[in-house]
Amino acid sequence: MCPLGVRTSNSTRNLETGAAKLWLLLVGVNQYQDERIPSLSYSAQDCQGLGAALSAATEGFPQKELRIYCDYSEHLPLVENVRKSLQEIAAATKAIDTVLVYFSGHGMLEPSSQKVVLCLQDTQQDNLVKTGLQLQELLQILENCAAQQQLVWLDACHSGDLTFVGSKGDKNALLNSTQELVEILRQRAAQRKGFYALLSCDRGQQSWEFPQLGHGVFTYYLIRGLRGEAADSQGIIEADGLYRYVYHQTLAYIDKANQQLRVINQLKKGRGDNQIHSEYTLQTPKRIVEGVGEVILGLKPNHKGIARHPRQGLIVDGVSQIKIASALIKTLSNSGNFEINYWTGRGNSTNLDVRKAIQKCLLSESFSESPKEYQIKETATIFLYLHGQIQETAKGESVLVLADDTVINRSWLRKQLRLCKSQQIIILDCPFAESNIRDWVEELQIGTDVGQCLIACTAPPDTSEKFASTLLEIFSKSSEYSGLTAASLITQLQMNLASTEVNLYFWLSGSQGIIEVFPEQNLLVNENFDQPTEDIDDLNSSLGIDYSQLQDLLQAGRWLEADAETTNLMLKIAGREQQRYLDLPSLENLACADVLTIDRLWVKYSHGRFGFSIQQRICQSIASQASDPVLSLMLGSNKVAAAETCIDFANRVGWRLKDAWISYDNLTWSEDAPMGHLPFFGFFESVWRVKVLGVWEWHSAIATANWWQLSVKLFSRLEACQTTKI
Known part of the structure; x- marks a missing residue:
């Protein structure tokens, strides 16, 4: 070999x-x-x-x-x-x-x-x-x-x-x-x-x-x-x-499993079910x-040696055509590794039996051959997107109308879902539907332990494409980052559609594993990091700042000193060395060339583990929606959502442990730290911390939200700099 x-x-x-x-x-x-x-x-x-x-x-x-x-x-x-x-x-x-x-x-x-x-x-x-x-x-x-x-x-x-x-x-x-x-x-x-x-x-x-x-x-x-x-x-x-691969993949899997359990628990609480799943x-x-x-x-073997179960997908485009259907198909194929088929209620394809197409998609795993030798297998996943109108027949039965002569009975679809042996991501995009779409979500559930994600929506005529365009927007952003779980998809849809007239209904089950819309790409062996790196770093600065010391510290793996140097450099870029912290106006005007230089150095010498862009990716995947109605009433749902997102982010990057914030001295100053652990945002004013009985904890949800607003501004500035490629 x-x-x-x-x-x-x-x-x-x-x-x-x-x-x-x-x-x-x-x-x-x-x-x-x-x-x-x-x-x-x-x-x-x-x-x-x-x-x-x-x-x-x-x-x-x-x-x-x-x-x-x-x-x-x-x-x-x-x-x-x-x-x-x-x-x-x-x-x-x-x-x-x-x-x-x-x-x-x-x-x-x-x-x-x-x-x-x-x-x-x-x-x-x-x-x-x-x-x-x-x-x-x-x-x-x-x-x-x-x-x-x-x-x-x-x-x-x-x-x-x-x-x-x-x-x-x-x-x-x-x-x-x-x-x-x-x-x-x-x-x-x-x-x-x-x-x-x-x-x-x-x-x-x-x-x-x-x-x-x-x-x-x-x-x-x-x-x-x-x-x-x-x-x-x-x-x-x-x-x-x-070791580094196993360490980071294990942490990521447990984290995603817990994200899924949180959404499942949110559903349980909404139904008055007190049997909440404990997190891993x-x-x-x-x-x-x-x-x-x-x-x-x-x-590395010449062949991958991993038998990937088919990730089958079917988009059923009913009575009113989805304008962005081709873009959805492309994204699901490229980023989700789905083999996507397409059925439309117009043209020659109306001669095809949509029921057979749905059965073929749902039952594909049942007919797949077992590997001849021992191979590790990935869980089969089905993606089924049904776009049509829910109506009631003369006999009072609820059906999904896909074309003039093509309807799907709810009882028939439920039977097919129960026969399916794969994880399921089922989307019902039903603009103009009546309130009984909630009954569809209830009836199509196949059990609490089976991996199933149901998402349904209704919308008035003037916003009938809003759900599909929002879905594509989430898919497009996620495809560039570290995958997309069903739990994260639900959370982001809730946030993005909260201020629209789209009504969203969902169900998530399965405590035995993770439902992934897009599988996570391994950053350690990602092609971007496999390419030979130039010996000479680009230390570009539009302000004449010298980044050689940061380069030397990162190259030597002196993470604590590199973090302190990063804080000093960020203050210098913003001209806030006297104040010792950045505010929203200073973040808005950060010099792009300098911010990108700092980020490149961190990403390169941590082998894709640390850096602002790594933290930005994590932020993109964990946006939360306010879950505390009492606090939301007092402070506003946006404030509470920002505070909860901040806590989720801190948990993910290892700045919190067991519901408490870790003091700066006790952060992990090695490459074994969680993804995005460094650099720490020491250039923000930490007014949100007080020491109570020896434990670091939040001072208030308002201060937490304000601190997170600074973080979001930093990430948005970085994104703007990346877009302009300065």
């Missing part, structure tokens, strides 16, 4: 020539012989999927050995099987080799000895130390191994009922061993330069499993990263690059390493 532009390095050359060998030992346990140890859903699948991904990534390495022990493999994950295999690998390795050990299953803390034990299939809860694999034993075997590069990946901190249990299985005695895991691995890393550990989550956290993914979220992104999404511009899949707690993969340089895990 010959990936594009593979750089010459000793690590890569040794693996490609066969001088070095890659040893891979993967262990995954779903079912335990001891019934007191809870079963897991996806550990064995994690093991299989990771094995297939590693095989594809290491196709170009002649010297490799992959051993898999899981419920579905020839060799079961029994203690002696795994221990014997570890010892054999340790005895056979050479110094130039690399060893990777992966475990997915339960990790337990033995109460009396406080030893961390990895539970294999035959582990007994009453005798953990003797019947399980102690973490210290695993590390000791690796200590006796000659291989200079050793990696340990642990997905052993499972969520909910699938978590660490005490010796008696009493839920009140749950023992979370992540603290001990971290400390033991830290000690090991300090003792050996070539040791690299990766945990699925940090202290006090748990690993989440999503049925939609068919894996734990941590291992799911390990697999996708190894399938090529974590490869650098030269096709190299390196340990640090894979934070899961941040943890890297433990000291002094390790380049660790090559594979090369």
